[in-house]
Amino acid sequence: MSLDKREFRRALGKFATGVTVVTTRDAEGEHFGVTASSFNSVSMDPPLILWSIDKGAYSLAAYRDAEHFVVNVLSDDQVEISNRFASRGEDKFAGIATEEGLGGVAKVKDAAAHFECRTWNVYEGGDHLILVGEVVRYGYREAGNALVFHNGRYAVPEPHPMLLPVDEQGALDGRLGKHLLYLLRQALAAYRGDFYPRLGSLGVNDKEWRVLTLLADRGPLAAEVLARRVAQPLADLDDTLSGLRERALVATDGESRVTLSEAGQALALRLLTMADDYERRLLEGLDPAEVGTLKAGLGRVVERLGATL
Amino acid sequence: MSLDKREFRRALGKFATGVTVVTTRDAEGEHFGVTASSFNSVSMDPPLILWSIDKGAYSLAAYRDAEHFVVNVLSDDQVEISNRFASRGEDKFAGIATEEGLGGVAKVKDAAAHFECRTWNVYEGGDHLILVGEVVRYGYREAGNALVFHNGRYAVPEPHPMLLPVDEQGALDGRLGKHLLYLLRQALAAYRGDFYPRLGSLGVNDKEWRVLTLLADRGPLAAEVLARRVAQPLADLDDTLSGLRERALVATDGESRVTLSEAGQALALRLLTMADDYERRLLEGLDPAEVGTLKAGLGRVVERLGATL
Known part of the structure; x- marks a missing residue:
């Protein structure tokens, strides 16, 4: 199939994802890290997750041959870390706070969640490899909010307003409906939902x-x-x-x-x-x-x- | 590994995802649809995407044997459709507007994006199967906003505020900084970010x-x-x-x-x-x-x- 790659990426961008940095370490002890949004859960029993890596990636061999890797789910204040590991910089880990995880693999501090994995299988996936990991250890921050990637932009997940019809809002006359937080959320959702589509006219x-x-x-x-x-x-x-x-x-x-x-x-x-x-x-x-x-x-x-x- | 499934699900929930309904049709022409957030992109050349289905799903055989399936990326006003296809109801399609897609598979109308796929491979994934599809046709709505699933709740992706330090906000004295939309977004982000973590004390x-x-x-x-x-x-x-x-x-x-x-x-x-x-x-x-x-x-x-x- 002949396909316009920019358009295809835009279509894929309609599906919102989190952002992860996947880290590993090769036999010589060198650390690797790459930003990926292709992460997802697969299985509960055994606990399996997957992500995909570009076959053209500089660090492909390290990930393909690694016994262990760690998926670091970035929180909404880790945009700079996402940008850093998405680039081709020389020492991506410089100045990034890490801890030692399974197999000596670096864990990014203050991530929203960590999944420390043993490589379970590697599948063929066109111009990518699909890496399936068995989760050996995991952790998360209760208060950590995820970084979101959507429509080619960083975003934050705002609780769904499930906007009530206007006449029902009048009925919400308890204490909750008068809180600034609720008013802000509803006003923003209504504003955004009505305003942005109008840009199309220009x-x-x-x-x-x-x-x-x-x-x-x-x-x-x-x-x-x-x-x-x-x-x-x-x-x-x-x-x-x-x-x-x-x-x-x-x-x-x-x-x-x-x-x-x-x-x-x-x-x-x-x-x-x-x-x-x-x-x-x-x-x-x-x-x-x-x-x-x-x-x-x-x-x-x-x-x-x-x-x- | 022995693992607390509720805790593991919570950790996985820290990674934000979109929500899709994957549809297919079996040899007898019966339509199937199931809500899935395990969708992700794999490859550009060939264009491949994947998702995972529970081996215990009622409709497993239909998806495993299907020649075609469609991934419908839900928009933020399609929460009820997400709930419908996540349940075990008898006729999930009743009252849902659809169009005919590749191989006669139903496409959900007004979805944020569609990926019409030919099954490319099926991989083993523990208690799930990993279905890889080659995208034959796709489409998206320019103005469509994705539905997000995060921390076990529906959400909407709000553009990242990338909060400026306070003293720099004073410098943003052009026309933009005074718009209600910007003020709402910044006030909400600051409020939420400061308030929710305080709940932990109770x-x-x-x-x-x-x-x-x-x-x-x-x-x-x-x-x-x-x-x-x-x-x-x-x-x-x-x-x-x-x-x-x-x-x-x-x-x-x-x-x-x-x-x-x-x-x-x-x-x-x-x-x-x-x-x-x-x-x-x-x-x-x-x-x-x-x-x-x-x-x-x-x-x-x-x-x-x-x-x-």
Whole structure:
């Protein structure tokens, strides 16, 4: 089958996954680690999990021949670790806190969960190998929240709002319905669910919206900085930028920073105006002082929490 | 290895996944569908994906022998479809809108993505079989948001806030930083990240907190209703309830509804008081009228969006 790889990756990206770093150690004692989102559970009895590794990976032989490996499920504050092990850097472990796991394999500290495995089988999988491991030891952090990868971007799993119909919300007049946490969650879910699909009318998706408006807001940015700000790994940002470049909306300046073209600047301004209009209609009926209090109150929550975190 | 299955499932739940319904059709033309979160991509060339099926599944033979199957990646408004195909109901397809896919296999309408597959290989996987499919056709909805399964609960992927340090937020004085959407996302991320870990001091996790406070707020609820309200599939709610029952915090009344015991009621009130206290300290410095405006403003956003959705 002939298939457009960029489109196929986008389709696969609709399935949300966690992010893991799989570590191992070869016969010479050298440590290896690679970012993988292809992890999943297989069996309870015996306890088996699997993941897939690219046959073109530099470290293929180490994983294929390893007796043990560890799957480190990253938590939502370990984005930098994900980026580090997804790159081709020389010493990926430099500055990363680890503990010694099964067979001397490095375990990443503060991961949301660990699965220490004995290699159980290796299966053929096209341009990848499917590695099945028997879980010998495992652990997890009760409070640890997973890092999510979805639509080519890092995300966090927010409890499903299971939005009640509006008339039923009035009935939720107990103490819970008035909590700020519930109000925030419902307002955000409703806002996001209604707003993002409207971007389609201007021919952009939510990733492109983030890149364009951020560049309009902040000016030219290096790709690494931009990737961090839009929560995309560099490889996925490249994909977003290619699409924008094909439409001549962004370019690269003499200092290798991503910049808006004139057309990109115009589109970004239209997008910002659209967002302003949308918000104005949403808050219709609140007077300017009330809108000011609403926004200042949210800002205050962020500020206070930032100070106590 | 002897392993506590409930604990092992909890550890696996730290890895976030999407939710799929995998459909097939047997030689007699009967349709089958089963909810699976074990889906993942394997290879680009050839395009391969995999998922695992329980050897004890009623429909095992149909999937094992099928020439074709379709992976339907559910979107965030398809929770009921996930629940339906995870149950043992007689006619799972009743009332579910489908289209005809490869080999006559049913495709679930409005799914976030579809992968129509030819069975490529079937591998041994302990108490499961690993089914590898070659993707023959695929499609996705640009605006579709994935349903997420994490920590035994349904969730939605919220773009990663990549929280800036507080002093840098002051610098974000362009138009973006003042948008309600950004403020909501940052406030929610900061609130959740700071609040949930505090529940540990009263010996509960966030799932238990939801069940206990919801029962205190709404009174006894049937398990099906409770499952929907706390966004847990019934099997995972059972797990949460077992833990609460072991600590004599909940019981079942004569009408098969889940109720709080006296101890459960007392704990729920302490949890609600703790949440109230937390919120009061968070909003310190805002006068009562401002707090009222903040909450009413959020409520108004939810209400207006509920009306336009």
